[in-house]
Amino acid sequence: LLNEKKIIELKKRITDATYLASVLNMLSWDQEVMMSPKGAELRAQTVAAVSGLLHEKILAINHDALLTNLKHLVDQGKIKNDDAVIVKETWRLYERKKKLPDAFVREMAETISRAFTIWVEARKKSDFKLFQPWLEKIISLKRKEASYVGYSDSPYDALIDEYEPGMTTKNAEAILEDLRNFLVPFIASLKKRKKSLLPKIKGKFLIPDQIKLNNFIAEKLGFDLSAGRIDVSAHPFTTNFNPHDVRFTTSYNDTNLWVALGATIHETGHALYEQGLSAKHFGTPLAEAISLGIHESQSRLYENIIGKSKAFWHYFYPELKKRFPQLKKISATDFYESITRVEPSLIRTESDEVTYNLHIIIRFEIERALIESKLKVKDVPKVWNEKVKHYLGISVPDDAHGVLQDMHWASGGVGYFPTYSFGNLYSAQFYKTMERQIPNLSQKIADSEFKPIQIWLGKNIHIHGKRYSAAEIIKKVTGEPLTSRYFIDYLKEKYGQK
Amino acid sequence: LLNEKKIIELKKRITDATYLASVLNMLSWDQEVMMSPKGAELRAQTVAAVSGLLHEKILAINHDALLTNLKHLVDQGKIKNDDAVIVKETWRLYERKKKLPDAFVREMAETISRAFTIWVEARKKSDFKLFQPWLEKIISLKRKEASYVGYSDSPYDALIDEYEPGMTTKNAEAILEDLRNFLVPFIASLKKRKKSLLPKIKGKFLIPDQIKLNNFIAEKLGFDLSAGRIDVSAHPFTTNFNPHDVRFTTSYNDTNLWVALGATIHETGHALYEQGLSAKHFGTPLAEAISLGIHESQSRLYENIIGKSKAFWHYFYPELKKRFPQLKKISATDFYESITRVEPSLIRTESDEVTYNLHIIIRFEIERALIESKLKVKDVPKVWNEKVKHYLGISVPDDAHGVLQDMHWASGGVGYFPTYSFGNLYSAQFYKTMERQIPNLSQKIADSEFKPIQIWLGKNIHIHGKRYSAAEIIKKVTGEPLTSRYFIDYLKEKYGQK
Numbered sequence: 004l005l006n007e008k009k010i011i012e013l014k015k016r017i018t019d020a021t022y023l024a025s026v027l028n029m030l031s032w033d034q035e036v037m038m039s040p041k042g043a044e045l046r047a048q049t050v051a052a053v054s055g056l057l058h059e060k061i062l063a064i065n066h067d068a069l070l071t072n073l074k075h076l077v078d079q080g081k082i083k084n085d086d087a088v089i090v091k092e093t094w095r096l097y098e099r100k101k102k103l104p105d106a107f108v109r110e111m112a113e114t115i116s117r118a119f120t121i122w123v124e125a126r127k128k129s130d131f132k133l134f135q136p137w138l139e140k141i142i143s144l145k146r147k148e149a150s151y152v153g154y155s156d157s158p159y160d161a162l163i164d165e166y167e168p169g170m171t172t173k174n175a176e177a178i179l180e181d182l183r184n185f186l187v188p189f190i191a192s193l194k195k196r197k198k199s200l201l202p203k204i205k206g207k208f209l210i211p212d213q214i215k216l217n218n219f220i221a222e223k224l225g226f227d228l229s230a231g232r233i234d235v236s237a238h239p240f241t242t243n244f245n246p247h248d249v250r251f252t253t254s255y256n257d258t259n260l261w262v263a264l265g266a267t268i269h270e271t272g273h274a275l276y277e278q279g280l281s282a283k284h285f286g287t288p289l290a291e292a293i294s295l296g297i298h299e300s301q302s303r304l305y306e307n308i309i310g311k312s313k314a315f316w317h318y319f320y321p322e323l324k325k326r327f328p329q330l331k332k333i334s335a336t337d338f339y340e341s342i343t344r345v346e347p348s349l350i351r352t353e354s355d356e357v358t359y360n361l362h363i364i365i366r367f368e369i370e371r372a373l374i375e376s377k378l379k380v381k382d383v384p385k386v387w388n389e390k391v392k393h394y395l396g397i398s399v400p401d402d403a404h405g406v407l408q409d410m411h412w413a414s415g416g417v418g419y420f421p422t423y424s425f426g427n428l429y430s431a432q433f434y435k436t437m438e439r440q441i442p443n444l445s446q447k448i449a450d451s452e453f454k455p456i457q458i459w460l461g462k463n464i465h466i467h468g469k470r471y472s473a474a475e476i477i478k479k480v481t482g483e484p485l486t487s488r489y490f491i492d493y494l495k496e497k498y499g500q501k
Numbered sequence: 502l503l504n505e506k507k508i509i510e511l512k513k514r515i516t517d518a519t520y521l522a523s524v525l526n527m528l529s530w531d532q533e534v535m536m537s538p539k540g541a542e543l544r545a546q547t548v549a550a551v552s553g554l555l556h557e558k559i560l561a562i563n564h565d566a567l568l569t570n571l572k573h574l575v576d577q578g579k580i581k582n583d584d585a586v587i588v589k590e591t592w593r594l595y596e597r598k599k600k601l602p603d604a605f606v607r608e609m610a611e612t613i614s615r616a617f618t619i620w621v622e623a624r625k626k627s628d629f630k631l632f633q634p635w636l637e638k639i640i641s642l643k644r645k646e647a648s649y650v651g652y653s654d655s656p657y658d659a660l661i662d663e664y665e666p667g668m669t670t671k672n673a674e675a676i677l678e679d680l681r682n683f684l685v686p687f688i689a690s691l692k693k694r695k696k697s698l699l700p701k702i703k704g705k706f707l708i709p710d711q712i713k714l715n716n717f718i719a720e721k722l723g724f725d726l727s728a729g730r731i732d733v734s735a736h737p738f739t740t741n742f743n744p745h746d747v748r749f750t751t752s753y754n755d756t757n758l759w760v761a762l763g764a765t766i767h768e769t770g771h772a773l774y775e776q777g778l779s780a781k782h783f784g785t786p787l788a789e790a791i792s793l794g795i796h797e798s799q800s801r802l803y804e805n806i807i808g809k810s811k812a813f814w815h816y817f818y819p820e821l822k823k824r825f826p827q828l829k830k831i832s833a834t835d836f837y838e839s840i841t842r843v844e845p846s847l848i849r850t851e852s853d854e855v856t857y858n859l860h861i862i863i864r865f866e867i868e869r870a871l872i873e874s875k876l877k878v879k880d881v882p883k884v885w886n887e888k889v890k891h892y893l894g895i896s897v898p899d900d901a902h903g904v905l906q907d908m909h910w911a912s913g914g915v916g917y918f919p920t921y922s923f924g925n926l927y928s929a930q931f932y933k934t935m936e937r938q939i940p941n942l943s944q945k946i947a948d949s950e951f952k953p954i955q956i957w958l959g960k961n962i963h964i965h966g967k968r969y970s971a972a973e974i975i976k977k978v979t980g981e982p983l984t985s986r987y988f989i990d991y992l993k994e995k996y997g998q999k
């Protein structure tokens with residue numbers, strides 16, 4: 004009984020912290036979607052204040068050694084099942100925070116805040132030299148962070164662990180090298196597919212009509228608009244305040260339908276994960292997504308495997324034609340070709356699902372080398388450009404189209420990039436199993452019957468929260484650890500020479 | 502120097518509390534304007550958690566007697582000017598909170614939460630008996646609150662003081678009795694004005710066109726859309742996150758233009774006050790509105806004195822006709838008559854600016870008698886209906902159109918109602934002075950030159966925050982304490998028999 008009371012008290016403390024985390028999500032959503040420009044400065048101060056409070060709340064969870072105490076009981080096997088998950092996951096979060104001295108956290112926050120502003124300017128001027136001292140500072144701080152957190156093999160382990168708990172540098176390297184070794188020759192061998200036809204279509208796609216279409220597709224896929232919203236922001240994203248209030252954004256272009264469609268289908272994948280989490284367990288790790296990689300697997304599964312399939316457009320392309328008569332003369336085949344073209348390009352976020360992974364591998368190799376002190380920051384643009392040439396076969400004209408294109412490093416995100424590719428790999432591996440377990444899956448998609456997919460993902464992944472780690476869930480669901488094989492098979496099947 | 506450091510520490514603490522208060526405003530704005538229905542339950546829990554944190558933060562301001570200490574220094578004259586205002590106002594807030602035991606605050610919150618649900622049902626069924634036990638509980642708790650807070654004359658003093666600091670029951674009674682003695686015979690003597698012509702106009706007023714019009718008018722009046730937003734909600738309201746992020750809502754009816762226009766002009770008055778507060782002093786009482794009455798004076802000044810004047814529509818009515826050809830056959834005079842008709846009616850929120858105040862006086866007399874134990878809750882409907890008959894000359898058909906129409910009592914708001922009428926009185930008194938100090942004021946309004954009005958209100962009222970009390974500011978600006986005289990003169994001039 005005493006242990007039960009302790010667990011109840013722990014749940015209360017972490018739920019209180021979760022309310023603050025959800026408020027931070029709201030402040031950030033509002034800033035991107037609603038806030039007028041002059042609100043920025045005082046909003047930043049509000050966010051800093053609430054973040055500080057959340058930090059305090061998390062540290063205070065263990066002010067009387069309640070958590071340490073419970074952790075011992077778990078280690079001794081005296082607390083089991085869901086309660087053990089709550090204790091272990093809370094301990095992981097708490098321990099990582101606890102290990103970082105306040106002065107370090109402050110220095111990191113200040114550095115990132117300034118570095119980000121400088122990065123914006125450097126990218127505008129396409130001048131890496133401007134950003135270089137700040138990236139040096141960030142890398143040195145991230146190395147320091149790794150040493151505070153601790154690691155046995157590579158300091159990069161301690162960083163990747165924040166985004167993909169349990170993943171190691173060695174494991175990531177093995178998986179991504181396999182992938183790279185397949186992709187480089189595969190892409191070289193592919194004839195260029197037809198270029199997108201959509202931008203050539205005359206006339207405009209009115210935004211209000213596009214909004215109706217995107218909402219229609221998101222709802223068809225299973226997004227519950229009575230438990231969330233779809234809005235517009237410069238960069239599409241998904242956030243959740245709780246499983247009953249999940250919001251995502253998309254971004255419209257009135258001459259290119261695909262800009263919004265691609266984003267909407269991708270974000271719907273994220274949003275279905277968030278709406279699939281347990282409201283009953285809100286506030287605890289049992290109602291939290293497993294990792295960035297698993298989260299990304301949901302969005303990639305919908306965006307690429309489902310959303311760029313012939314079956315999907317079998318149902319939706321007639322809908323598009325009905326809503327946009329401009330498409331009358333474009334055949335379903337041409338439309339499909341246009342959304343599945345493969346072509347090496349400079350900008351990661353605009354790249355196709357095949358070449359995308361090489362963009363990630365380049366970033367992974369560079370950031371790992373930086374953290375392991377095998378590469379100097381000043382040499383990064385040279386190495387970047389060489390790798391782009393080597394892997395993708397194209398030349399980088401300037402830093403803005405090369406090393407300065409992403410905000411991740413400027414925001415202190417090191418170890419984050421590989422989770423994007425893990426997402427692709429997980430998604431193909433999950434889908435392979437789903438195909439075995441849901442009869443006539445492809446036909447169901449062609450009939451716009453998406454409920455079985457949502458139910459399958461819900462019961463196999465969403466509802467568990469953090470009950471299993473990423474490594475455990477992929478094994479549990481597919482019977483194997485994460486491998487690049489299924490993704491490679493998927494690409495071969497979809498894009499290989501027939 | 503030591504005192505200076507103490508003040509800096511106090512400012513830090515109250516600013517941290519203000520960030521949380523601003524987060525609560527955002528949660529509430531989002532709930533009314535953005536949130537999907539299923540989000541309600543977990544949102545309520547989030548609000549409760551953040552409110553609890555704010556309560557803790559306010560009590561913690563004085564955990565080491567910092568505030569008590571500073572209050573002594575102010576009393577001894579060792580801290581002056583702005584700093585003294587900050588200390589005194591923080592002390593007032595803190596002391597009131599401090600005096601209420603935690604158990605009492607919890608009981609009040611729980612009672613209100615249940616009472617509100619019951620009130621919604623009781624109003625729907627038009628059955629006061631359902632609500633009666635809950636109103637009894639609320640009145641008994643409010644009497645308890647008054648005894649915790651303390652008072653010298655009437656327990657109602659302690660309640661009214663929360664909304665209109667410095668106002669006493671005696672003073673309120675004197676002012677509102679004057680007003681009642683004028684209004685009852687004045688209204689009886691008025692011939693009924695022509696009924697509103699607007700609802701009779703055929704055709705619809707498209708909401709997107711109405712939105713453009715309402716935004717246009719709000720901006721003309723001075724609302725800065727780059728430091729705020731205008732949205733839609735069931736009940737119009739204004740909120741602020743800080744002076745650079747002020748948001749108000751209006752509510753559209755596609756057959757009656759005035760629904761949105763009246764609300765927009767009213768809320769713009771509130772919003773200009775919030776945008777006029779000092780961003781430099783954000784977080785302290787120097788950047789907070791004085792009182793509900795002064796706040797309401799700003800909205801009523803724009804809504805009624807300016808927004809229901811011939812001069813105002815001299816400029817805007819042609820705009821309306823341009824945008825809505827349906828108005829072609831309605832003359833400016835008929836339009837003016839329709840928005841200034843006077844007619845006793847049952848529902849406060851739908852009443853005109855003349856009879857409105859009798860609705861308030863009825864509520865004031867009843868809630869005061871309840872708190873002073875001179876009236877029993879079970880007798881409230883009878884007394885209500887008698888007063889409506891006596892003051893307004895009309896019969897109340899049922900409780901839904903009588904005693905159950907307002908949510909205030911059900912939400913624990915006792916002592917709140919009179920601030921609405923104070924708003925009317927302040928507004929007329931301010932406007933009288935403004936007329937003397939701004940040359941050709943009426944002509945400026947007719948030319949849609951509103952900047953001088955905004956500047957006048959800004960420098961005389963907005964920018965001071967809580968530097969002066971309501972009693973001080975009215976004296977400072979107009980040379981006299983609050984009186985009903987100017988409002989009575991205004992009504993006589995505008996509505997009296999000519």
